[in-house]
Structure formats: structure tokens, C-alpha cells
Amino acid sequence: MRATEIIEKKRDGGELSAAEIDWFIQSVTAGSLPDYQAAALLMAIYIRGMTRRETVDLTQAMARSGDQLDLHDVVPYAVDKHSSGGVGDKTSLVVLPLVAACGVPVAKMSGRGLGFSGGTLDKMESISGWNGAMSLARFKQQVVEIGLVLAGQTAELAPADGKLYALRDVTGTVSSIPLIAASIMSKKLAAGSDGIVLDVKLGRGAFMTTLDSARELATTMVNIGRDAGRDVVALLSDMNQPLGHAVGNSLEVREAIDALLGEETTPADFWAHCLEVAGHMLVLAGAAPSLEEGKRLAAAARDDGRAFEKFRQMVAAQGGDVDQVDHPDRLPHAPLSAVIESTRAGYIGEINASQIGWSCVYLGAGRAKKGDPIDLAVGMIFSRKVGDHLQVGDPLGRVYARDGESLARAVAEFKKSITYSETPVEPLPLFYGMVGGKEG
Numbered sequence: 135m136r137a138t139e140i141i142e143k144k145r146d147g148g149e150l151s152a153a154e155i156d157w158f159i160q161s162v163t164a165g166s167l168p169d170y171q172a173a174a175l176l177m178a179i180y181i182r183g184m185t186r187r188e189t190v191d192l193t194q195a196m197a198r199s200g201d202q203l204d205l206h207d208v209v210p211y212a213v214d215k216h217s218s219g220g221v222g223d224k225t226s227l228v229v230l231p232l233v234a235a236c237g238v239p240v241a242k243m244s245g246r247g248l249g250f251s252g253g254t255l256d257k258m259e260s261i262s263g264w265n266g267a268m269s270l271a272r273f274k275q276q277v278v279e280i281g282l283v284l285a286g287q288t289a290e291l292a293p294a295d296g297k298l299y300a301l302r303d304v305t306g307t308v309s310s311i312p313l314i315a316a317s318i319m320s321k322k323l324a325a326g327s328d329g330i331v332l333d334v335k336l337g338r339g340a341f342m343t344t345l346d347s348a349r350e351l352a353t354t355m356v357n358i359g360r361d362a363g364r365d366v367v368a369l370l371s372d373m374n375q376p377l378g379h380a381v382g383n384s385l386e387v388r389e390a391i392d393a394l395l396g397e398e399t400t401p402a403d404f405w406a407h408c409l410e411v412a413g414h415m416l417v418l419a420g421a422a423p424s425l426e427e428g429k430r431l432a433a434a435a436r437d438d439g440r441a442f443e444k445f446r447q448m449v450a451a452q453g454g455d456v457d458q459v460d461h462p463d464r465l466p467h468a469p470l471s472a473v474i475e476s477t478r479a480g481y482i483g484e485i486n487a488s489q490i491g492w493s494c495v496y497l498g499a500g501r502a503k504k505g506d507p508i509d510l511a512v513g514m515i516f517s518r519k520v521g522d523h524l525q526v527g528d529p530l531g532r533v534y535a536r537d538g539e540s541l542a543r544a545v546a547e548f549k550k551s552i553t554y555s556e557t558p559v560e561p562l563p564l565f566y567g568m569v570g571g572k573e574g
């Protein structure tokens with residue numbers, strides 16, 4: 135097959151055959167397709183879209199690009215979760231230990247930052263020595279030993295996603311329903327969990343900006359999972375403002391640790407979001423008869439310290455420095471910071487979450503080019519929410535930067551991302567609904 139013919143076919147709105155999709159994915163995996171041709175096809179898919187059949191074929195080809203794990207020889211039922219990407223979304227860091235601490239095995243494959251959205255692997259690497267790369271044997275062994283494993287793509291698990299993901303991150307080809315669905319579901323199918331909770335974000339800080347497009351993405355992924363015999367539920371959640379307060383790798387790890395410790399400073403929206411996702415995971419696994427009971431069990435696992443201990447165990451098992459978990463002030467911290475105060479009185483009408491996400495990328499918290507190193511320490515704390523009332527001089531948050539120039543630019547962008555209203559504004563909802571659930 136010839137790459138240019140496949141690219142031209144999709145560019146002109148054609149439907150790719152299963153064989154063409156397979157060839158593309160195999161060539162990407164083998165490294166025989168140059169990045170410029172892979173990126174051209176990604177852009178053609180981004181612009182032209184894919185039929186349901188093409189999306190399923192793409193997902194399956196990506197899942198087959200490495201091994202596909204069956205965990206049933208080690209655990210009867212494992213659960214996983216995945217977010218479609220947002221700003222300040224450090225949910226996995228809290229939810230996975232909450233669920234594992236309730237006795238339900240959790241086996242997750244995560245990604246790195248993508249476009250303006252942060253990635254769990256990058257965040258976890260704020261902890262010195264922590265490593266998401268592991269063999270499949272080790273992945274399984276850790277599920278058995280501590281009931282919680284958090285890995286990235288390897289040469290063995292969904293390697294095609296690892297390569298395409300890195301290209302999409304820097305080629306403006308992220309927010310495409312077939313590409314997101316295939317990326318997420320290929321990892322979920324390869325990692326072998328039986329129950330999957332998908333957190334599909336919508337709004338300005340998400341790749342799907344409308345409820346309709348988020349529902350379409352959710353339905354596509356739920357159907358792919360069900361066809362593969364998995365229990366899948368997709369939550370439609372708000373991403374019109376950063377989730378919690380922290381945006382930026384080590385800042386988010388710190389906020390997650392605070393949440394696991396039940397610190398009073400834990401943002402209410404973030405904790406409520408974590409409980410909802412954890413509750414659904416426990417229901418899927420049959421560990422809770424209802425969402426309310428699932429949430430209660432998850433909260434109890436935090437209150438008595440089991441979830442924090444589970445996080446420590448996972449960090450230690452994956453080579454991380456537990457001392458930084460016990461003393462989060464030892465996590466990487468930026469040399470410069472500036473407090474941002476409100477310059478006017480009024481209600482917060484809007485917070486442009488994607489602008490915040492991009493500002494953090496420019497600060498160094500994400501990548502401008504494939505393979506760029508990231509700065510784990512920089513980012514923003516955005517401590518106000520849509521609907522909050524402010525007086526002139528009230529603190530809005532803080533920016534953390536590596537040098538004076540990037541600090542000044544980020545401070546200006548932070549301020550620009552807020553729109554004020556003279557009249558009261560309703561707080562944003564956390565969730566808009568769900569798709570799927572356990573069948574039978």
C-alpha cells in the first residue's frame with residue numbers, strides 16, 4: 135500500500151477500508167511511516183472525520199498494535215477510568231487509590247499531556263523516580279500485590295497510541311471524535327479491565343465544547359467497549375473552568391495529595407467530582423449496590439487513611455520517592471511566583487479554561503514540540519469559581535514560573551481569562567448526565 139494514496143483518499147472524504155487502517159497502524163507501530171505522513175493522515179481524519187465502522191477498525195487496530203492483557207488469571211474483575219482531557223484534571227491521582235482502597239483491583243493505562251490538557255503520566259513524574267513504564271508481567275504482578283497499577287504506553291501495550299498521541303499533541307489534531315475515541319478505547323481494551331468509567335469533559339477547557347459532541351464521543355466509546363464485552367459508563371462532566379484549583383504538574387500532585395489526606399483546602403468541586411467517578415467504578419465492580427453507597431465507601435477510604443496509604447504503596451512500587459508524598463513541599467517548585475488579585479468588583483461570569491491550559495503549556499508545563507522536556511514545577515493556582523463574588527483586591531490565585539518574562543506573560547493571560555459580570559451568575563454544574571452503565 136502507498137501512504138500517499140491513503141492520505142489522499144481521506145483528504146478527499148473517502149472511507150478507509152479495514153486493511154488500509156491496519157496498514158497505517160502497523161506502519162506507525164513499526165516506525166516505517168515518517169511522522170510527516172502520519173501527521174498528514176491525522177489531519178485528514180481530523181477534518182473529514184470517520185464513519186462508525188472506520189472508528190471501530192481504528193480502535194481495534196491500535197489495541198492490537200501491542201499485546202492485549204487478560205487479567206482474569208490474576209483478578210476476577212478489574213476497573214479502570216479515563217478522562218477525555220481537561221484543565222486541572224488530576225482526578226485519576228485520587229480516584230484510583232480511593233477505589234483500590236475499597237478492595238477493587240484497579241489497572242490503568244494513562245497518557246501524557248495533550249494539547250492544552252495535562253496528562254497523568256507527566257503529573258506523576260513530578261515525584262522523583264516514579265516510573266509508568268513496565269513490562270506486562272510487572273503490570274499484572276502489581277495488580278495482584280497492591281491492587282493498583284498506573285502505567286503508560288509501552289512497546290507492549292497499545293504502542294500505536296503512544297506514537298500517534300505524541301504527534302497529535304503538537305499538530306493541532308487532538309479534538310477529533312474518532313481520534314480521541316480510538317486513543318482512549320485502544321488503551322482501555324489493551325489494559326484488560328472489565329469495568330471502565332469514562333469521564334467525558336465538555337466546555338471551553340475540553341476537546342468537546344458542546345453537550346451534543348460530548349454525548350457523541352461518549353456514545354462512540356461506550357459502544358466500542360460494549361462490543362468488546364466490557365462494562366462501560368461515560369459521565370458527561372463540566373470543563374468550562376479548571377477542575378479544582380491547581381493547573382500544572384507538581385501543583386496538581388500536591389492538590390491530589392491534599393485531597394487524599396482530606397485537607398480542608400481541598401477544592402469542593404474536585405472532591406465531589408472524584409467521589410462521583412469513584413462511586414461509579416465501585417458500582418461497576420459490584421462493590422457497591424448504588425452510586426450513593428459507592429460514594430460513601432470511597433469517602434470512608436479517605437477518612438481512615440486507607441486511600442492515602444494505597445497511593446503511597448503505588449508510588450513506592452513504581453520507584454517513586456515516598457518522602458515527597460509525605461512531604462509535598464519537597465515536590466519540584468518554581469523559583470518565581472506572583473499573587474493575582476481582582477482588579478474589579480463583581481461576579482465571575484466566565485473563566486476561559488483552554489486559555490489557562492495553553493498559558494500553562496507556554497509556561498513550560500506542556501510540550502510545544504514532540505519530545506520537548508516539560509517543566510514540572512510551573513503552573514497556576516486558580517482559586518475562584520464561576521459565580522464567586524469578588525471585591526477589588528481579593529485574591530484570585532497565583533502563577534508559578536521559571537523566569538521573569540514568562541511570569542509576566544502568564545500573569546497577563548491569567549487576568550485575561552476571567553470575564554466579570556455585574557449581576558449574579560449561577561455556579562456551573564459538575565455533571566450533565568451519563569451514557570451507558572452495566573448491562574444485564
Ligand code: URA
Nearest residue numbers: 218219245314317318
Ligand atoms: N486521552 C487520551 O488518552 N487520548 C485522547 O485522545 C484524549 C484524552
